[in-house]
Amino acid sequence: MEEILLRLILDYGYYILFIWSIMEGELGLVMAGILSYTGDMNIFYAILVAGLGGFTGDQIFFYIGRFNRNYVQKKFSRHRRKFALASLLLNKYGWYIIFIQRYLYGLRTIIPITIGTTKLCWKKFAIINLISAFIWASITIVLAYWFGDYLLLILHYIKKHWYVAFPTAIIIFYSVIRYIKKAAEKRSFRK
Numbered sequence: 001m002e003e004i005l006l007r008l009i010l011d012y013g014y015y016i017l018f019i020w021s022i023m024e025g026e027l028g029l030v031m032a033g034i035l036s037y038t039g040d041m042n043i044f045y046a047i048l049v050a051g052l053g054g055f056t057g058d059q060i061f062f063y064i065g066r067f068n069r070n071y072v073q074k075k076f077s078r079h080r081r082k083f084a085l086a087s088l089l090l091n092k093y094g095w096y097i098i099f100i101q102r103y104l105y106g107l108r109t110i111i112p113i114t115i116g117t118t119k120l121c122w123k124k125f126a127i128i129n130l131i132s133a134f135i136w137a138s139i140t141i142v143l144a145y146w147f148g149d150y151l152l153l154i155l156h157y158i159k160k161h162w163y164v165a166f167p168t169a170i171i172i173f174y175s176v177i178r179y180i181k182k183a184a185e186k187r188s189f190r191k
Contacts, residue, residue, distance in 0.1 A: 013041055014049045021053025021137070022060070024108060029137060033144020034151050043145055047137045054102070054133035058112045062125055065116020072113055082107060086114035095120070098128045102136045 009016065013035060020028030029050050036043035065072055076083065086107055089097050101111035115125060144151060 009035070010040055014045060017046060018049050018053040018056075021050045022057035025050065025054055025057075025136075026140060029140040030144040030151070033141040034148050034155075036141065036145045037148025037152075043141060047134070047141050050137035050141060051130075051134035054136055055130050058129050058133065059126065061109050061112035062116040062122070062129070065113035066122070069117050072117065076110075076113075082110045083114055086111045090115060090118065095124065095128055098125065099132045099135070102132060
């Protein structure tokens with residue numbers, strides 16, 4: 001199974017990276033950086049493909065917000081808080097939020113949709129989004145490339161000692177979620 005997965009990545013790596021970058025991307029970009037480090041991908045092509053994928057994804061979300069405002073408000077009604085937060089961030093930071101949103105977990109798709117519901121010019125969004133996507137792809141892939149040796153050691157350890165790594169990952173994930181919930185409760189309590 002591992003050989004089949006590796007062959008798919010080596011044969012279709014750039015296509016997978018493009019699609020992954022449209023949806024979310026960070027893990028895919030880290031893997032592209034590691035594959036660039038091992039020589040299985042070209043780092044410049046990986047940055048180009050990931051940047052175009054990130055740009056395409058945010059453009060899709062922007063146009064969903066632009067042309068389907070009523071549908072978005074109905075369909076995402078349970079995410080009202082995220083939309084409210086995205087609107088606050090947009091009002092506070094203006095177009096800079098287009099750069100920042102790529103690093104905000106849980107808001108990466110919401111912010112472009114929210115921006116699409118505003119009167120921001122589509123050309124301005126596209127230009128800023130394109131620059132932002134390539135900066136995001138460059139930073140993430142180059143960092144994974146530079147630390148490729150260490151990341152490979154971690155992956156090898158996880159593969160060899162999965163019985164330790166899996167529960168540790170669950171504990172870390174649970175701790176992070178709990179910390180975020182407590183911070184949110186404190187923030188809402190202060191208001």
